[in-house]
Amino acid sequence: MDEKFSDVAMKLAVGQISEIVETPFGYHLIRRQELEVIPTIGAKHILVQHVDSLGATPEVTRTKEEAKARIEECLKRYEAGEKFEDLAREYSACPSKARGGDLGEFPKGMMHPDFEKAAFECEVGKATGIVDTPFGYHIILRYK
Structure with missing residues (x-):
């Protein structure tokens, strides 16, 4: 300028x-x-997909029930004290798994409405329960 x-x-x-x-x-x-300041949040997530998930690759062969069991297992491990980032690297189908599930910061309107609602309602430093979207099952950790 x-x-x-x-x-x-x-x-x-x-x-x-x-x-x-x-x-x-x-x-x-x-x-x-x-x-105009647009509020944003920062979040990490773990995505477990099933054969009917939007964007699922041909390598995804698990049923919706199997995906639900896998995300429940992941959530139990997180609640038992395992690091979210390590679990994201192990469980997540999202490319963000390489960054421990970190999606960075985003405003409202950037994510699927169900994902967004859970992420924005979650307290900073806390994780959501299991969130079901057309992309699969998520656990979201809000850090900002």
Whole structure:
């Protein structure tokens, strides 16, 4: 960004319009707007898929019942004190398993509604129970 443009923009009050500003890119009128902060959360997850899951690869052969039993086993191990990241690497079908299940930060509207609802309602530092979405069964750990 041009330094002159930036200097003028930073000195404006919210809603105020500048005089004409000349930069190497042309002439500008600058109006400063209030910054809208979109809330995000940070989460990790473990995904266990079954043959009917959206996005399941041909290697996925387990039934929905077998997938449910596998995610229940995973949840029990987590509740017994095993590290979420280690369990994600072992159980998860999501590429995020390489990062311990870390999905990074995301706002509302980026994930499947059932996943999103569980993740946003979960307390920071806690894990959800088992969440069923069209992609399979998830356990979600909210960290932010």
